[in-house]
Amino acid sequence: MASGSSPSPVSFPARGATVTLSEQEIRVTRSPLNSSLYPDVSRRPDELIGWYKQAPDGCSPGYIQLLFDAERPRVNFSPSHADEFAALDLQLTNLQAGYPLEAGQESAGSNTENSGSVSAAEWVSSAESAGGGDEGASPRKKQKRSPAPWAKVATPDEVPEANEEADIDGPIYGQTVCVTGDVEPYDKGEVWDMIASRGGVVAKNVTKKTTMLIVGEWPSVTSKEKRARELQSKGQVLQIIGFEEFLQLIK
Structure with missing residues (x-):
């Protein structure tokens, strides 16, 4: 892959649907059974207003409902799919805030107060050293980054x-x-x-x-x-x- 090209899309399984995220698109693809009830969705990330959510807790199901101007597609998660829910919620935050999609993956589903979070200045510094500069910059060896300072x-x-x-x-x-x-x-x-x-x-x-x-x-x-x-x-x-x-x- 050429230097500076966009990262590959990331897909997240839900109940009867798959959510695929990239810097260019948010796509919800329904299963054959669900597609008869709910349409597939393809929108630009900058059209995302926000999302409602309820985490599955092992006994009750959860959901994430994406909010666009004219559409509010909802994807559901089975009670045992808390990790999948947390991963999608985190990556939606990455996408909306302009972070790399892989940022902070190790902290998905965990309490950020106990995840060894760093200051914003430290995270930006580590991102720069990891080659997170402007497009077209010379490639650098990738390094593992700490989670971004999500609370800020x-x-x-x-x-x-x-x-x-x-x-x-x-x-x-x-x-x-x-x-x-x-x-x-x-x-x-x-x-x-x-x-x-x-x-x-x-x-x-x-x-x-x-x-x-x-x-x-x-x-x-x-x-x-x-x-x-x-x-x-x-x-x-x-x-x-x-x-x-x-x-x-x-x-």
């Missing part, structure tokens, strides 16, 4: 409501804002609260409605920034700013 950079489940009483002349008021990368020393939820408190609409993903993308530190260009620049090239008015610049704006 993972996408929270709940989106805060925009403060309608915020300063209407403020630079964030009325903007639809997405955040990508590491925003240390804050976690992403705290940055979302900063945006919402100043009248901004928080967006989990970059879409045609996004007007601002805040870019934190990351060893390579994230999928959200790639999507934002693609939309800019098509004429969308979308401002891309660094996290430090954002902090200056809201002072």
Whole structure:
């Protein structure tokens, strides 16, 4: 395989379905029996708004329901398939946050508080040394990386409501804002609260409605920034700013 090519898709078995993830696609393929009841789904990762989930516990089944604008496909997991559920949940987090799909696999299904997590700076440094730079960089020998600091950079489940009483002349008021990368020393939820408190609409993903993308530190260009620049090239008015610049704006 040529240097800099996209990683191979990763597939996750569920009950009556298979979920396949890549940097270009989220695909749900139903079994012949289930396909008569539910259609297959193929969507771009940047179209994923989020997902509802309930983990199987050995006695009760679980599910993951993917949330797109017009579709909400659900895949179910048998009570004994907790590992498969945890692996898919982790990789959806990777995909939405712009991480490599393999990042943090060793911690799937485990308590991250006890998994030897590292600081964001340490994880970014290890990713750089492992060859996680921009596309087209010279190949380097792959090294095992520690799990990413999920608590800080993972996408929270709940989106805060925009403060309608915020300063209407403020630079964030009325903007639809997405955040990508590491925003240390804050976690992403705290940055979302900063945006919402100043009248901004928080967006989990970059879409045609996004007007601002805040870019934190990351060893390579994230999928959200790639999507934002693609939309800019098509004429969308979308401002891309660094996290430090954002902090200056809201002072």
